[in-house]
Amino acid sequence: MWQRNLLIGFLILVCLTLQTTWIPQLGALLSQTDLIFALTAAFALLSGPTEGAIFGAIVGLLRGILLGPALGIYAVPLYILGYAVGHFSRIVNHDSILVPLAVGSLATIAYWLMLTALTGGFYGFWISGHFWLALPGMLIANSFMTLFIYSLFRRFDKRLRDGGRR
Amino acid sequence: MVSFWRRNKGFIVFSLILAVLIGFFSHTARQRVEPTSLERLIIRALAPFMRASNAVVQHINAFIEDLRGLLSLRARNYELEAKYAALQMQMNLLVEAERENQRLRELLGYKEANPSMTLKLAKVISISQNPWQQELVIDQGSQHGVQVNTPVITHQGFVGRVYEVAPTSSKVVLIIDPRGPVAAQVQETRVRGTLEADPNRPGMLRLIRLPHDANVQVGHTIITAGTAALNLPKGILIGHVEEVAPTPDGLQLVASVRPVVGFNALEDVLLVFNTGGR
Numbered sequence: 281m282w283q284r285n286l287l288i289g290f291l292i293l294v295c296l297t298l299q300t301t302w303i304p305q306l307g308a309l310l311s312q313t314d315l316i317f318a319l320t321a322a323f324a325l326l327s328g329p330t331e332g333a334i335f336g337a338i339v340g341l342l343r344g345i346l347l348g349p350a351l352g353i354y355a356v357p358l359y360i361l362g363y364a365v366g367h368f369s370r371i372v373n374h375d376s377i378l379v380p381l382a383v384g385s386l387a388t389i390a391y392w393l394m395l396t397a398l399t400g401g402f403y404g405f406w407i408s409g410h411f412w413l414a415l416p417g418m419l420i421a422n423s424f425m426t427l428f429i430y431s432l433f434r435r436f437d438k439r440l441r442d443g444g445r446r
Numbered sequence: 447m448v449s450f451w452r453r454n455k456g457f458i459v460f461s462l463i464l465a466v467l468i469g470f471f472s473h474t475a476r477q478r479v480e481p482t483s484l485e486r487l488i489i490r491a492l493a494p495f496m497r498a499s500n501a502v503v504q505h506i507n508a509f510i511e512d513l514r515g516l517l518s519l520r521a522r523n524y525e526l527e528a529k530y531a532a533l534q535m536q537m538n539l540l541v542e543a544e545r546e547n548q549r550l551r552e553l554l555g556y557k558e559a560n561p562s563m564t565l566k567l568a569k570v571i572s573i574s575q576n577p578w579q580q581e582l583v584i585d586q587g588s589q590h591g592v593q594v595n596t597p598v599i600t601h602q603g604f605v606g607r608v609y610e611v612a613p614t615s616s617k618v619v620l621i622i623d624p625r626g627p628v629a630a631q632v633q634e635t636r637v638r639g640t641l642e643a644d645p646n647r648p649g650m651l652r653l654i655r656l657p658h659d660a661n662v663q664v665g666h667t668i669i670t671a672g673t674a675a676l677n678l679p680k681g682i683l684i685g686h687v688e689e690v691a692p693t694p695d696g697l698q699l700v701a702s703v704r705p706v707v708g709f710n711a712l713e714d715v716l717l718v719f720n721t722g723g724r
Contacts (some may be wrong), residue, residue, distance in 0.1 A: 296492065297499035305507060333460060337467060344474075345485045346492060352471025359467055363460055398471065 287436055288323070291429070292339055295319045300347060312417035314391075316343050318425035320358050321365050321387050325380060325426075326433050329366030336362030357394035361387055374434075377427065384426030385419045392418070549714050556601035557716065563679065564720035566590065568598075570712050571615060580623035580643070580709070581606075586717060587614040595676045597718040603683035603706040604628075604670055605715055620709055621684065622649055629671035630684055632701075635661040638671050641684060644702065649709070651685060656699040662690050668703050679718055 295315035303313055316339050324332025340355030347354075365383055372379045451458065481489065550567070557565045568584040586592050588611045596608040598618045606626055610617040619626045627642035630653060637660045644650040656662055666687040672680030689702040 293492070293495055297496045300496060301500040302503045302506075305503065329460075330456065333463070337463065340467075342488065342492075345481070345488050346496075350471050351474040351485075352467045356464065356467045356471055359464060 283440060284436070287433075288335075291319060291432075292342070296339075296342060296346060299343070312414055313421040313425050314388075314418070315425060316340075316354070317358065317361070317388070317391055318384065318422055318429050320362050321383055321422075321426045322380065322430035322433055324362040324365035325369045325383055325430055326374075326437070327366065328369060329363045332362030332366030332369075333359050334362070336360070353395070353398055356398060357391050360394065361391055364390070380427040380430040381423045384423030387426075388418050388422045389415075546713070552601040553714055553716055556599075563718055565599075565716040565718060568592075568616075568715050568717050570715060573710075573712065580620040580626075581609075582618050582620065582712060584608075584616050584618060584715060584717075585614070587612045587616050589613045591719060592616045592717060595678075597676070597678050597682075598715050599682055599718060600707055600712070600715055602708070603685070605707055605709070605712065607676060607678070608717075618715075621707075622651060622705060622709060628676065628678060629673045630668050631671040632660075632662050632687070633667040633669045633681075634663075635666070637662055639701075641668065641703065647702070649705075650688075651703040651705055653687070653701040653703055654698070656701060658692060658696065658698055660699055662687060662699060662701045664688060664690060666701075668701075677718075 295318075299315045303315065304311055306313070320332070320336045320339055323335045327335070336358035337355050340353075340358035341351060343354040343358075344351045365387060368383065553567060557563075566586065568586040571583045571585050573582045574580075584592075584598070592608055592611050594608055594611055596616075598605040598607060604621055606618045606620040606623070607628075608616045609619045609625070621628065621641070622643045624643045624645065627640050629638065630641035631638040632653075637656060639653040639656045639660075641651050641653050644652040651668075653662070653668060664687050668684045668687065670678050670680055670682040670684060672678055683706055685703040685705040687701045688704050690699055691702075692699055
């Protein structure tokens with residue numbers, strides 16, 4: 281179990297640092313990637329609502345400390361997201377590649393909806409067209425990043441289980 | 447009450463935490479001027495990782511920039527190489543034109559210096575040089591008035607004579623060909639002899655049938671002696687004596703002659719139509 285926690289801690293650290301240093305410098309599509317979001321969605325999908333929600337709250341708070349204008353700005357949406365995706369994970373087939381992709385896409389919209397609502401620019405944001413221009417890139421980047429991290433988690437879990445059996 | 451709690455425990459806890467987070471958010475959003483001690487601690491703990499990550503990213507970006515620069519440099523290099531090749535070709539053409547110009551000037555100068563001779567310019571189409579066949583083909587033929595035995599010269603000296611004529615081209619046998627002996631004489635002493643290709647030294651000539659007491663010395667100039675049968679004008683430079691030796695029987699002398707014309711580099715020649723009484 282400690283190995284899993286170590287991996288999670290490592291991934292949080294990597295995602296936080298990359299999100300603040302590397303991702304903004306990438307090209308048009310890749311700069312829309314939200315690693316923290318993808319990490320939360322993937323973790324919640326694999327772990328369930330309680331762990332997902334706690335995970336979302338922690339990484340959201342950390343991100344808020346490092347980047348956000350207010351502490352809970354990322355924590356609230358990621359917390360809700362972790363909880364919702366965790367519930368969703370109970371009713372889906374985990375072997376399907378479409379599940380993380382669909383979760384990544386739908387949760388991205390929900391995530392941004394909550395973020396804009398919290399920052400107060402709810403109506404202006406939708407009307408300005410910025411969201412609609414960025415949306416395709418965000419959907420693609422976040423979906424595939426969710427799929428990637430989810431696969432990574434699953435593979436690691438499987439390896440841990442196999443190791444435990446031996 | 448207990449059963450309600452049990453049934454909705456998860457949701458109630460979720461809602462409570464959510465409320466706390468929202469409260470947290472609304473509190474920090476309004477009044478935050480400085481981070482709290484806990485925040486400072488977290489930022490300080492994460493700062494080294496972020497600095498390291500940033501340094502790595504900077505290096506990666508610099509590498510990618512270098513790579514892009516290299517690729518664009520390569521493309522530019524190809525472009526410049528193509529331009530260079532085109533310019534080189536143009537320069538070669540210019541050099542070639544200049545050389546041709548120079549040659550034609552020299553031939554024209556020769557023509558002007560010999561107004562009594564009727565000369566016509568001909569271009570060398572091909573050259574065949576081997577020990578058995580030293581000849582060239584020119585672009586002037588019977589249509590242009592060329593006949594068999596028409597002498598061929600350059601501004602340097604005697605080249606040979608036409609031996610076969612087609613309507614638009616002619617074959618010229620060079621003086622260094624075994625088929626083309628001509629009458630020649632030493633300019634300084636007027637001693638006459640027959641000049642032929644030296645079979646032992648390709649590209650060289652030898653003046654034979656010289657009396658054993660003939661005054662022929664190394665460095666003497668050999669010119670054409672003028673032969674009516676070959677329509678060959680007199681006094682055209684052929685070469686210089688390099689060596690004089692008696693024949694094996696000792697009755698005559700043989701002079702080895704180096705021709706002045708560079709037969710390998712012939713491109714334009716002059717056809718002599720009227721010797722002008724020479």
